[in-house]
Amino acid sequence: MDIELFVNDLCPYCQRVVITARHLNIAHRATPINLASRPAWLSEVSPQSTVPALRADGVAIFDSSVINELFNDLAQGGMLPADPVDKGVCRAWINHSGQCQSLFTQCCLAQDAAAFEIARKGLIDTLNAFEQGPLQRGARGFDGADLSLVDVAMAPLFTRIAHLEGQVTLWPETGLERVRAWSDRLREKAVVRESVPEKFAPMFRMFLKNRAAGGHVATRMNVGAD
Ligand SMILES: N[C@@H](CCC(=O)N[C@@H](CS)C(=O)NCC(=O)O)C(=O)O
Incomplete structure (x- = not known):
């Protein structure tokens, strides 16, 4: 799967998905986003132009909790209890x-x-x-x-x-x-x-x-x- 991740180094929500991606070895490309001057196209990936957001095989997904669960599901990472x-x-x-x-x-x-x-x-x-x-x-x-x-x-x-x-x-x-x-x-x-x-x-x-x-x-x- 081709994953392009949109992140900012200072954003705590982005740090969440960076940790999970590293922990589970999720292959991805990281595209840095300048929060002071966010590109207009970001709203196509994330409706409120927030980061983190990603495109997975071209499909847009946003919100750190959702992205973390996606990574966990893709890697069968066991980062949430099964029960x-x-x-x-x-x-x-x-x-x-x-x-x-x-x-x-x-x-x-x-x-x-x-x-x-x-x-x-x-x-x-x-x-x-x-x-x-x-x-x-x-x-x-x-x-x-x-x-x-x-x-x-x-x-x-x-x-x-x-x-x-x-x-x-x-x-x-x-x-x-x-x-x-x-x-x-x-x-x-x-x-x-x-x-x-x-x-x-x-x-x-x-x-x-x-x-x-x-x-x-x-x-x-x-x-x-x-
Ligand atoms: N609930 C979102 C929050 C994401 C969020 O608020 N990100 C900040 C950067 S740390 C952002 O993009 N804010 C938009 C803004 O500054 O207007 C998540 O967990 O991903």
């Missing part, structure tokens, strides 16, 4: 991970300390749902020995939180121990580390500095820290 209920649980939490990512973005874009604290509390609450739910009961497909699509959905967020550490504190002083251990384990994996460009940390900070200029996070970041 329908366990699989449904994983899909539900992959959906929830989008809310975590979106609250992280709100933290990054917050214009002042008050807005930042509201977004940070929301992020902590959404992460705590993992802590008190599937991680506590050891649900299938969560932080196990094998890389799952839930792991992949969360790895880009964990990567970004780690890159802000020391400059902006997002983790609470106590709590979220299981989530933090999950983050540590995922970030150690070669497939996660190698799913972003070598200079990702300074690129990410520079991106935030420009995108959220004057905001709470941007003014606290040391762009030249790496």
